[in-house]
Amino acid sequence: MASVKLEGIRKSYGAVEVVKGIDLEVADKEFVVLVGPSGCGKSTTLRMIAGLESITGGTLVIGDRKVNALPPRERDVAMVFQDYALYPHKTVYENMAFGLKVRNHPREEIASRVAQAAETLGIGHLLDRKPSQLSGGQRQRVAMGRAIVRRPQIFLFDEPLSNLDAKLRGQVRTEIKKLHQDISATIIYVTHDQVEAMTLADRIVVMRDGEIEQLGTPDEVYNEPATMFVANFIGAPAMNFLSATVSGGHARLAEGGRVSLGTLADNLAEGTEVKVGIRPEHFLEKAKPDCAVTGIVQVVEPLGADTLIHFAVGNEAMTARVAPQTRPAPGTRLTLGCDPERIHIFDPASERALRRRRPENRAAAIAVGA
Amino acid sequence: MSEVMQSPAGIESRRRDWASLMDPSDRTLAIWLLAPTVVLLLLIIVYPVGRLVFTSFYNLSLTSGLPAQYVGFENFELMLEDPVFWDALWNTVLITIITVPGALLVGLGLALLANLPFRHRWPVRLALLVPWALPLAFVGLIFAWFFHSQYGVVNDVLARFGGPRIIWFNSPQWAFTAICLAIIWKTSSFVGLILLAGLQTIPRSLYEAADVDGAGRLRQFFEITLPLLRPAIVVALIFRTITALQTFDIPYTMTRGGPGTTTATLAMYIHQNTVSFLDLGYGSALAVAMFVLSMGVTVIYLRIMGRGH
Amino acid sequence: MANLFTGMPLRLIAAAVLLVNGLFPVLWLVLTSLKSETELTRVPITWLPDRATIANYVDAFSDQPLHIFLLNSFAVAILSTIATLLVSTFAAYALARLQLRFRALILSVIIAVSTFPLVTLLVPLFETMRALNLLNTYTALVLPYTVLSLPVCTLVLVSFFDGIPRDLENAAMVDGCTRLGALFKIVVPLAGPGVFTAAILAFVNAWDEFLLALSFNANPQIRTLPVGITLYQGEFAFPWPVISAALVAGIVPLAILIVIFQERVVSGLTAGGMKG
Numbered sequence: 001m002a003s004v005k006l007e008g009i010r011k012s013y014g015a016v017e018v019v020k021g022i023d024l025e026v027a028d029k030e031f032v033v034l035v036g037p038s039g040c041g042k043s044t045t046l047r048m049i050a051g052l053e054s055i056t057g058g059t060l061v062i063g064d065r066k067v068n069a070l071p072p073r074e075r076d077v078a079m080v081f082q083d084y085a086l087y088p089h090k091t092v093y094e095n096m097a098f099g100l101k102v103r104n105h106p107r108e109e110i111a112s113r114v115a116q117a118a119e120t121l122g123i124g125h126l127l128d129r130k131p132s133q134l135s136g137g138q139r140q141r142v143a144m145g146r147a148i149v150r151r152p153q154i155f156l157f158d159e160p161l162s163n164l165d166a167k168l169r170g171q172v173r174t175e176i177k178k179l180h181q182d183i184s185a186t187i188i189y190v191t192h193d194q195v196e197a198m199t200l201a202d203r204i205v206v207m208r209d210g211e212i213e214q215l216g217t218p219d220e221v222y223n224e225p226a227t228m229f230v231a232n233f234i235g236a237p238a239m240n241f242l243s244a245t246v247s248g249g250h251a252r253l254a255e256g257g258r259v260s261l262g263t264l265a266d267n268l269a270e271g272t273e274v275k276v277g278i279r280p281e282h283f284l285e286k287a288k289p290d291c292a293v294t295g296i297v298q299v300v301e302p303l304g305a306d307t308l309i310h311f312a313v314g315n316e317a318m319t320a321r322v323a324p325q326t327r328p329a330p331g332t333r334l335t336l337g338c339d340p341e342r343i344h345i346f347d348p349a350s351e352r353a354l355r356r357r358r359p360e361n362r363a364a365a366i367a368v369g370a
Numbered sequence: 371m372s373e374v375m376q377s378p379a380g381i382e383s384r385r386r387d388w389a390s391l392m393d394p395s396d397r398t399l400a401i402w403l404l405a406p407t408v409v410l411l412l413l414i415i416v417y418p419v420g421r422l423v424f425t426s427f428y429n430l431s432l433t434s435g436l437p438a439q440y441v442g443f444e445n446f447e448l449m450l451e452d453p454v455f456w457d458a459l460w461n462t463v464l465i466t467i468i469t470v471p472g473a474l475l476v477g478l479g480l481a482l483l484a485n486l487p488f489r490h491r492w493p494v495r496l497a498l499l500v501p502w503a504l505p506l507a508f509v510g511l512i513f514a515w516f517f518h519s520q521y522g523v524v525n526d527v528l529a530r531f532g533g534p535r536i537i538w539f540n541s542p543q544w545a546f547t548a549i550c551l552a553i554i555w556k557t558s559s560f561v562g563l564i565l566l567a568g569l570q571t572i573p574r575s576l577y578e579a580a581d582v583d584g585a586g587r588l589r590q591f592f593e594i595t596l597p598l599l600r601p602a603i604v605v606a607l608i609f610r611t612i613t614a615l616q617t618f619d620i621p622y623t624m625t626r627g628g629p630g631t632t633t634a635t636l637a638m639y640i641h642q643n644t645v646s647f648l649d650l651g652y653g654s655a656l657a658v659a660m661f662v663l664s665m666g667v668t669v670i671y672l673r674i675m676g677r678g679h
Numbered sequence: 680m681a682n683l684f685t686g687m688p689l690r691l692i693a694a695a696v697l698l699v700n701g702l703f704p705v706l707w708l709v710l711t712s713l714k715s716e717t718e719l720t721r722v723p724i725t726w727l728p729d730r731a732t733i734a735n736y737v738d739a740f741s742d743q744p745l746h747i748f749l750l751n752s753f754a755v756a757i758l759s760t761i762a763t764l765l766v767s768t769f770a771a772y773a774l775a776r777l778q779l780r781f782r783a784l785i786l787s788v789i790i791a792v793s794t795f796p797l798v799t800l801l802v803p804l805f806e807t808m809r810a811l812n813l814l815n816t817y818t819a820l821v822l823p824y825t826v827l828s829l830p831v832c833t834l835v836l837v838s839f840f841d842g843i844p845r846d847l848e849n850a851a852m853v854d855g856c857t858r859l860g861a862l863f864k865i866v867v868p869l870a871g872p873g874v875f876t877a878a879i880l881a882f883v884n885a886w887d888e889f890l891l892a893l894s895f896n897a898n899p900q901i902r903t904l905p906v907g908i909t910l911y912q913g914e915f916a917f918p919w920p921v922i923s924a925a926l927v928a929g930i931v932p933l934a935i936l937i938v939i940f941q942e943r944v945v946s947g948l949t950a951g952g953m954k955g
Binding site for chain 3: 396397399400402403404406407410411413414415417418419421422425432480483484486487488492493494495496497498499500501502503504505506507508509510511512513515516518520521522523526529555559560563564567608609612615616618619622623637640641644645650653654657658660661664668
């Protein structure tokens with residue numbers, strides 16, 4: 001069983017605590033992505049799982065063993081590093097074979113495993129080359145090959161795509177997803193890129209300042225963000241936030257627009273200050289009676305498939321993603337509609353979401369404390 | 371007619387060639403900038419080497435008052451029959467064989483220790499720089515005092531551990547040992563600095579990958595550290611060997627070559643013949659021998675390095 | 680390396696080994712220089728001085744013209760450093776900036792020169808200096824010393840100039856400078872650190888040189904420091920008390936240089952070394 005369990009995992013460097021209590025259970029064969037801005041502790045957490053950093057507090061269990069004190073080589077994990085960490089003086093073959101050679105696997109077995117992995121990754125023709133003779137994408141594949149060959153319980157990826165150019169990144173990302181489908185292994189993957197997180201993960205762990213902001217499937221994290229941070233981090237362009245006041249079942253916006261809140265307004269007193277969250281892609285071209293936002297157009301960016309409109313509501317900057325033909329002139333007034341079902345409400349002080357109530361989520365919403 | 375005319379493509383590529391040589395004013399500038407170097411090298415190296423070879427074929431003894439006489443290979447024949455020459459040559463070779471690997475090993479050890487993550491880098495760096503900065507002559511004097519048979523600290527430490535009291539400079543073997551130790555002490559720091567720089571170019575992630583792959587510390591040293599240090603080791607080896615063949619300062623200040631000529635090096639013999647005996651012909655012949663020896667070693671190194679690539 | 684071994688104890692031991700190895704001989708020298716002659720001739724020897732005295736230092740300057748030796752060393756070192764810097768800066772600029780087809784070749788020649796056995800130059804240079812009546816002058820040493828440090832300084836400076844973005848001079852030339860103008864207005868002001876590093880290396884090389892100084896400038900008034908101390912005449916073969924004080928005095932300038940400029944020195948050495 002290649003599962004991983006982190007209970008209250010903490011990491012301090014001297015007096016500075018960088019990981020402040022992580023609880024996470026990764027199931028066998030699951031693809032979990034740790035995502036967050038620089039300095040949130042995601043890489044440190046990954047390295048603790050690998051054994052490259054000591055664990056200051058908490059328990060780490062891999063499979064059915066507590067591994068806190070075990071060195072990396074005894075944890076049966078494989079890691080793909082951000083800078084690939086290929087041995088420059090060894091050939092591709094020797095790089096991939098190293099882990100097996102060290103564990104004294106017989107030569108024929110090594111040869112066949114390397115050949116198999118090379119085949120899967122499409123690098124069979126590069127086995128005699130040295131890393132300096134390979135392109136970035138090829139080096140990345142060799143790094144993955146080195147991990148695959150070991151057939152470990154857990155695969156760890158530390159920002160593997162950040163050194164690749166944009167086009168290659170998309171390509172290799174897809175290959176990693178396919179890899180997961182082919183070899184169905186447990187993967188824990190760290191990245192700062194929310195696109196990678198959304199496309200690859202079975203579950204996403206959004207981290208901030210050493211703690212977990214939210215843990216959920218890509219759908220959950222996108223559709224039901226627990227905090228403003230998560231709402232802003234996931235999805236691009238980022239979600240728009242508007243200051244508003246609760247008034248008669250609506251959120252009244254500063255510039256005079258309004259959004260119907262429906263049942264969400266039940267527990268909110270008249271005059272409560274809230275933040276309304278609307279994703280750029282959830283704006284509608286025509287204003288609706290129960291949802292209208294008005295502002296002044298600043299910049300219009302035609303993307304071909306759609307158009308981004310940057311407009312200002314009072315002094316809050318907004319972005320809307322609309323149909324490609326919509327091209328209002330800068331400086332004009334613009335009124336957009338939205339689907340009230342797709343609105344998010346946040347408490348400005350705690351930045352936590354007051355979740356939209358869906359009938360089947362009633363119990364969960366109560367538990368969250370909306 | 372058409373053979374006389376150049377094709378447009380031909381003219382274009384010729385223009386490109388000239389452009390790659392840089393524009394004419396730059397060319398003049400380059401010549402002027404490099405001229406002093408070239409002049410100096412001609413003056414201080416090329417001309418003297420030529421003169422050296424020339425003089426070696428002459429009997430030129432400044433004490434005799436006679437003008438130089440052409441004697442062909444006589445100086446070289448004398449050299450080959452000169453027991454002091456062979457002693458000096460043997461000492462030089464022995465010093466090289468002992469101190470080059472010695473300095474390399476000690477230097478590697480120092481570099482590995484210095485590469486540990488210290489909170490402050492400067493004390494460690496200083497510890498490597500001080501021996502480098504000291505003149506060899508000073509090192510010779512300091513170690514001569516170290517190994518003083520009555521008042522030296524080495525004998526004092528030996529006595530505290532119950533060891534014998536060695537009269538270092540009375541016996542050829544012990545004197546030689548003391549000299550080698552002094553040389554190794556001084557040069558291992560320079561080697562250490564070069565190797566330390568090499569060590570610091572090895573990314574930490576390589577060692578981490580090896581940790582995850584399952585390699586132990588020792589294995590990592592032989593499979594990662596040493597191979598990646600190879601260029602730095604080669605550089606250190608070459609420079610160490612060349613300077614070892616020219617050893618002069620430390621034996622001169624420690625023993626003046628004694629007892630007798632048992633610790634004299636080839637460089638010291640050249641010096642003696644030239645400056646003390648003023649026998650420039652013979653001195654030249656000896657220097658030619660030294661030159662051939664050094665160049666030979668350099669060529670061997672280049673061959674070995676070439677094969678490595 | 681994994682965390683298992685980099686605990687405090689190992690680092691402490693390593694630091695101790697390195698510091699003792701590097702500094703003990705000099706430390707012993709300083710201790711020796713502070714002991715009186717009678718204390719030094721006592722058996723068994725003492726480590727820390729019973730009663731520190733600066734008598735040796737006084738003697739070092741009065742018995743022998745130590746200050747003259749120091750002066751000579753400074754003069755020769757500074758003169759040859761300036762000369763080396765000029766020559767190598769020009770050469771390094773040419774190599775780094777002007778895309779010479781033969782850059783690799785010239786660099787190889789320079790490296791080859793640094794593997795040249797300078798000892799062999801002793802004879803012909805001695806002959807020449809003697810013939811030109813230049814023995815026992817500063818010139819006799821400054822000329823060879825300039826070549827001595829030329830390879831190292833050139834390599835350091837080339838690597839340094841390589842690091843200055845070409846676009847800075849290109850911008851200056853677009854704005855109207857000639858190449859030479861760009862050299863003086865842009866590169867020279869920025870070259871400070873590199874030139875400084877090369878200067879230190881050249882200075883130390885010149886200060887430490889012994890063989891040529893011993894052979895050419897034997898006159899007591901013109902001797903450089905290493906020669907002067909080695910040839911101290913005393914009642915006994917080696918008047919250790921005075922010599923140790925003189926040695927410490929001779930080490931002080933060097934120590935000051937390397938303590939203040941450690942980083943530069945290390946980077947300069949490794950640039951010169953690694954290029955090889």
